[in-house]
Amino acid sequence: MRDRGHYSVGSYARRYGTWQDAVEAAGFEYRGQPSGPDHPDWKGGYGDISYGPNWYRQRKRALERDGFECQMPGCTIDREAHHERWDRDLNVHHIMPLGTFIDAQGVLDYERANRLENLVTLCQRHHMRWEQFAPLQPDIR
Structure with a gap:
């Protein structure tokens, strides 16, 4: 869309509710959200770093x-609506990004990174929005 459209993706999402709805309203098949190097905003990653052995329990x-x-x-x-809409589970977001917890040797302090006070449950739409503001934290309930 950025290469061919006159308006930002956000304009379409605001009008139709989500980017997926806008794509489908235009008569196209939604193919999912690009990730990693395929995403236009990709800035590089943390390599092969995992979230640590306590990630699934903390999540x-x-x-x-x-x-x-x-x-x-x-x-x-909620979880059910999220599965119906995005065909995946809810996201659990790190409020302070993982990079904040990586030392000079490239080792992740996963105990600190995965503390409950550093995690928040978000839907796909809001997770993408929070990623734009990280490490700032929008207000929550």
């Missing part, structure tokens, strides 16, 4: 704490 605890709902004020997306 589950964050989902439970947040009632399996997106924590963005006014958002009513």
